[in-house]
Amino acid sequence: MRILITGGAGFIGSHLADRLLADGHEVLAYDNLITGSKANIAHLESNPRFTFVEHNVTQYIEVPGELDQIYHFASPASPIDYAEMPIQTLKVGALGTHNALGVAKAKGARMLIASTSEVYGDPLVHPQPETYWGNVNPIGPRSCYDEAKRFAEAITMAYHTHHGVETRIVRIFNTYGPRMRLNDGRAIPNFLTQALKGEPITVFGDGSQTRSFCYVSDLVEGIVRLMNSDVDSPVNVGNPTELTLLEMAERIKTMTNSASEIVYKPLPQDDPKIRRPDITKAQTYLKWEPKVGLEEGLTQTVAYFRQALLSSV
Numbered sequence: 001m002r003i004l005i006t007g008g009a010g011f012i013g014s015h016l017a018d019r020l021l022a023d024g025h026e027v028l029a030y031d032n033l034i035t036g037s038k039a040n041i042a043h044l045e046s047n048p049r050f051t052f053v054e055h056n057v058t059q060y061i062e063v064p065g066e067l068d069q070i071y072h073f074a075s076p077a078s079p080i081d082y083a084e085m086p087i088q089t090l091k092v093g094a095l096g097t098h099n100a101l102g103v104a105k106a107k108g109a110r111m112l113i114a115s116t117s118e119v120y121g122d123p124l125v126h127p128q129p130e131t132y133w134g135n136v137n138p139i140g141p142r143s144c145y146d147e148a149k150r151f152a153e154a155i156t157m158a159y160h161t162h163h164g165v166e167t168r169i170v171r172i173f174n175t176y177g178p179r180m181r182l183n184d185g186r187a188i189p190n191f192l193t194q195a196l197k198g199e200p201i202t203v204f205g206d207g208s209q210t211r212s213f214c215y216v217s218d219l220v221e222g223i224v225r226l227m228n229s230d231v232d233s234p235v236n237v238g239n240p241t242e243l244t245l246l247e248m249a250e251r252i253k254t255m256t257n258s259a260s261e262i263v264y265k266p267l268p269q270d271d272p273k274i275r276r277p278d279i280t281k282a283q284t285y286l287k288w289e290p291k292v293g294l295e296e297g298l299t300q301t302v303a304y305f306r307q308a309l310l311s312s313v
């Protein structure tokens with residue numbers, strides 16, 4: 001197949017590109033590189049089935065030739081990124097999704113959008129099933145991301161029902177692995193960078209808030225299965241193993257043999273207190289569940305961060 005990935009130079013987009021190329025497909029990766037990086041795809045440049053195009057998908061997307069599938073992954077995704085770039089975040093979730101859907105319609109391609117557990121906001125239902133409508137502050141600091149993704153889901157369903165475009169919606173929960181940026185700002189990259197540099201490990205709040213972290217190869221497997229399934233309603237993909245952020249900080253400190261102390265910083269506004277995916281739907285319809293445990297996933301990620309820190313010096 002000939003497949004477009006928007007955000008193809010990003011953390012998840014580049015892993016998706018690796019996987020689709022390994023499966024024998026042709027991949028076009030479009031990215032404006034505001035949070036993505038050419039380093040993530042440098043190893044693919046000599047592959048004749050891979051093309052990179054530097055483009056901002058909030059502008060008209062020109063794709064020459066035929067297209068079978070689109071994975072729409074372009075967006076800042078770290079809370080510090082979307083706090084710095086709220087307008088770009090809103091535009092890529094809204095205008096970028098609209099443009100990508102336009103390409104899908106024109107080419108007769110199937111399109112999968114990267115939605116998020118953030119559509120559930122600070123959830124009042126736990127764990128979160130796809131049937132939960134969420135608890136989102138529409139004007140808070142996270143709203144540029146949350147509401148853009150909720151709009152993206154809405155316009156995707158509208159293109160599906162009104163124009164008959166084949167669409168898929170994945171709600172991605174916290175994911176980690178190699179190629180996250182050292183300065184990404186999210187919990188695992190922060191803790192790893194701090195632990196490896198011997199700097200204080202910054203836990204926000206009292207660290208009792210929970211998350212459930214999925215290793216990137218598991219996530220990619222779930223996404224590819226969803227794309228090639230016949231499920232056109234949203235599906236959660238994430239790892240249901242839930243832990244507190246303090247537990248995660250301690251785990252990373254131990255794993256890296258770090259002498260760093262754990263320090264407490266104010267909890268950002270609207271930071272969800274709990275989060276864990278109900279993955280019954282993915283288990284039932286995609287026959288998918290995560291396989292990589294935290295120990296194994298963190299070991300891979302630590303190795304990448306050690307290397308990345310050495311090259312950044």
Ligand code: UDP
Nearest residue numbers: 079185186187188190202203204209245271
């Ligand atoms: N967090 C933290 N220290 C950090 C970065 C994040 O304690 O240096 C917390 C953050 O407040 C949140 C959790 O870790 O409760 C996960 O945050 P992240 O930014 O990774 O993503 P989120 O799940 O909030 O989108």
